[in-house]
Amino acid sequence: MVSGSPSESEIRDWCVKYLARTLDLREPTIDPDAKFARLGLDSANSVYLIVELEEWLGTELTTELIFEYPSIAELARYLARHAAGERGAG
Amino acid sequence: MRQVNAEQVERLRSPKPAIAIEVASLASILRYRAAERPNDPGYIFLPDRGGGRHQITYAELYRRARALALRLAVHGKRGDRAVLLFPPGLDFVVAFFGCLLAGIIAVPMMIPRRGSRRDASTAIFADCSPRFAITYRDLVAVARPDLGNRFSDVELEWLFVDAPGAEPNPNVALPALERADIAFLQYTSGSTSTPKGVIVSHDNLLQNLEMIRIAFGNTPQSTHVTWVPHYHDMGLILCILQSLYIGALCVLMAPVSFLQRPLSWLRAIHEYRAEVAGGPNFAFDLCVKRHRPEEMQGVDLSCWKLAYNGAEPVRAATIERFASTFAPYGFSANSAHPAYGMAEATLLISSGKRGAGPTLLTVDRDALQNGKAVASTPNHHVHRIVGCGRPLIGERLAIVDPDDRRRLRAGQIGEIWVAGPHVAQGYWCNAEATAAVFGAIIDGEPAEIWLRTGDLGFLDENNELYITGRIKDLIIIRGVNHYPQDIENTVQDCHTALRQHCGAAFSMLDQNDEEQLVIVQEVERTYRHRFAIGEIIGSIREAVNREHEITPREIVLIRTGTLPQTTSGKIQRSLTKQMFLAGSLAVLQ
Numbered sequence: 001m002v003s004g005s006p007s008e009s010e011i012r013d014w015c016v017k018y019l020a021r022t023l024d025l026r027e028p029t030i031d032p033d034a035k036f037a038r039l040g041l042d043s044a045n046s047v048y049l050i051v052e053l054e055e056w057l058g059t060e061l062t063t064e065l066i067f068e069y070p071s072i073a074e075l076a077r078y079l080a081r082h083a084a085g086e087r088g089a090g
Numbered sequence: 091m092r093q094v095n096a097e098q099v100e101r102l103r104s105p106k107p108a109i110a111i112e113v114a115s116l117a118s119i120l121r122y123r124a125a126e127r128p129n130d131p132g133y134i135f136l137p138d139r140g141g142g143r144h145q146i147t148y149a150e151l152y153r154r155a156r157a158l159a160l161r162l163a164v165h166g167k168r169g170d171r172a173v174l175l176f177p178p179g180l181d182f183v184v185a186f187f188g189c190l191l192a193g194i195i196a197v198p199m200m201i202p203r204r205g206s207r208r209d210a211s212t213a214i215f216a217d218c219s220p221r222f223a224i225t226y227r228d229l230v231a232v233a234r235p236d237l238g239n240r241f242s243d244v245e246l247e248w249l250f251v252d253a254p255g256a257e258p259n260p261n262v263a264l265p266a267l268e269r270a271d272i273a274f275l276q277y278t279s280g281s282t283s284t285p286k287g288v289i290v291s292h293d294n295l296l297q298n299l300e301m302i303r304i305a306f307g308n309t310p311q312s313t314h315v316t317w318v319p320h321y322h323d324m325g326l327i328l329c330i331l332q333s334l335y336i337g338a339l340c341v342l343m344a345p346v347s348f349l350q351r352p353l354s355w356l357r358a359i360h361e362y363r364a365e366v367a368g369g370p371n372f373a374f375d376l377c378v379k380r381h382r383p384e385e386m387q388g389v390d391l392s393c394w395k396l397a398y399n400g401a402e403p404v405r406a407a408t409i410e411r412f413a414s415t416f417a418p419y420g421f422s423a424n425s426a427h428p429a430y431g432m433a434e435a436t437l438l439i440s441s442g443k444r445g446a447g448p449t450l451l452t453v454d455r456d457a458l459q460n461g462k463a464v465a466s467t468p469n470h471h472v473h474r475i476v477g478c479g480r481p482l483i484g485e486r487l488a489i490v491d492p493d494d495r496r497r498l499r500a501g502q503i504g505e506i507w508v509a510g511p512h513v514a515q516g517y518w519c520n521a522e523a524t525a526a527v528f529g530a531i532i533d534g535e536p537a538e539i540w541l542r543t544g545d546l547g548f549l550d551e552n553n554e555l556y557i558t559g560r561i562k563d564l565i566i567i568r569g570v571n572h573y574p575q576d577i578e579n580t581v582q583d584c585h586t587a588l589r590q591h592c593g594a595a596f597s598m599l600d601q602n603d604e605e606q607l608v609i610v611q612e613v614e615r616t617y618r619h620r621f622a623i624g625e626i627i628g629s630i631r632e633a634v635n636r637e638h639e640i641t642p643r644e645i646v647l648i649r650t651g652t653l654p655q656t657t658s659g660k661i662q663r664s665l666t667k668q669m670f671l672a673g674s675l676a677v678l679q
Binding site: 023024029034035037038039040041042043044045047048050051063067 | 204634636640642
């Protein structure tokens with residue numbers, strides 16, 4: 001679990017690194033604005049991304065977030081504003 | 091439908107049953123349970139995030155299923171098909187038994203994904219021409235209004251399990267079923283071009299449920315906990331139907347709950363003192379990967395007697411890692427229970443003995459590739475394979491040379507052929523595929539017809555079955571079957587730069603021995619100098635993900651005219667795979 005609330009760009013970088021590793025892609029080829037589907041993220045891998053984010057951020061997330069915020073950039077923006085705040089509020 | 095004479099069929103259909111079952115269908119067993127133990131819960135569904143639980147007693151299940159059956163009987167006739175579109179939960183169970191009671195052929199299927207264009211649902215609808223689509227009101231009214239539009243050009247009637255509808259007509263009677271009647275169609279893959287609906291009769295179903303009961307040693311105390319989807323043959327037959335057959339409680343979880351919190355499956359096994367729970371190989375790996383001691387406090391898995399592992403290749407390393415990780419919580423390594431089966435045999439084909447633990451064999455990898463199972467010597471590459479148990483009581487299993495159809499001896503690798511009363515009736519409306527798969531005859535043994543599994547394996551001296559490979563072109567990812575032709579079609583339709591009929595999809599094992607999808611595709615000559623490879627690869631990823639729910643591991647674009655094909659233009663997938671692994675494809679950079 002990360003200490004302190006990560007910023008939007010830290011979350012974005014984390015997602016790029018994570019997806020590069022799991023999807024076996026080179027980091028520069030991952031466009032944070034590309035839709036997750038474009039990156040080839042299937043439903044099982046979407047769930048795993050959410051689970052890894054939960055562990056890193058130390059908060060509970062729902063798998064629906066992937067549909068509501070369907071790119072790394074959108075998801076990172078949402079998480080930076082909301083998820084970290086929820087944790088702070090306990 | 092079969093290309094064999096009636097006498098052969100008769101001989102195949104009338105072996106000595108393991109135990110005489112005096113009922114015509116599983117529906118009779120539900121009626122019996124409802125009368126005998128009306129207030130016992132038959133099924134419990136655990137919604138995501140511990141939001142309580144939903145349960146249904148046998149009496150309630152029978153009452154609701156019968157109410158639906160009466161509505162079906164008013165509007166339809168025996169033998170009509172009904173597709174069942176349900177999220178995980180108890181309504182599916184009601185609808186399935188409603189169909190059985192009414193003599194309507196149930197067709198369980200996955201709810202089409204939002205935004206998918208050409209997923210399997212369209213092909214399944216076209217293949218089985220359903221009279222009904224059964225679901226619950228809020229799914230089409232609120233959650234997925236797109237479903238009504240999606241199937242607006244199909245003539246069918248929507249029925250809602252949660253709508254009281256008109257009072258059942260007292261003059262409508264439910265049919266007296268016969269064991270030869272068709273119970274349901276099991277569509278075996280996410281196939282989009284050539285879906286194959288396995289025809290399972292009431293007799294097939296009862297015969298295999300009895301085989302499973304004996305092989306697994308199940309009793310009314312054998313509580314099940316399952317997260318495997320209900321449209322998957324393992325989830326449906328091994329859990330939902332076997333539990334009712336033996337009179338045991340079945341606890342259901344949503345597949346996504348398991349993927350997100352695999353340990354919640356183990357906690358449910360603990361909480362309900364379940365004996366029987368399992369899944370495809372990846373499920374056990376996922377539990378190990380997500381193991382967090384703080385989430386397992388107080389969990390006691392000593393009740394878990396049978397952790398079946400099937401639907402995708404069983405890995406020795408997976409079994410060992412799982413057993414050692416969860417031994418501190420009382421899990422016994424002897425509970426690991428590899429099994430083998432397929433929808434064409436209703437479900438189960440081979441199984442170990444309860445509590446005996448898996449049989450591991452170390453073989454010479456090179457000899458294995460040459461079709462022989464040879465015990466390894468220290469100097470050779472070794473490969474550990476897991477026994478999938480023995481053939482079932484009431485079943486015949488043969489290892490046959492797939493080319494000249496001679497029966498092979500113990501230790502020789504060949505195609506696995508199966509015969510018995512659990513072998514299904516064929517594929518719905520597909521006489522050609524039925525004859526090819528269900529009508530095989532061993533050289534010199536004309537008296538019996540066999541099911542060709544398309545899987546390779548051998549029997550050892552103790553009659554233990556080992557699966558060593560596959561001759562059919564099939565890709566299995568997370569327990570789901572995918573036909574390469576479907577993926578190739580999706581690829582070729584997603585970008586104009588890609589040549590039609592000039593691509594190959596196949597799987598390879600990654601460093602963890604998990605199957606991964608590889609796509610090799612030719613590019614049109616005219617596009618060669620003016621396209622962006624990255625953009626095309628992105629399109630392929632997106633399309634394959636959208637239509638098939640798979641993340642391709644490798645996408646390789648190759649020069650026009652360099653994909654290995656036979657002179658008649660047939661794609662040579664295994665040769666393409668060899669060239670891919672050898673690095674000898676004409677890859678466009």
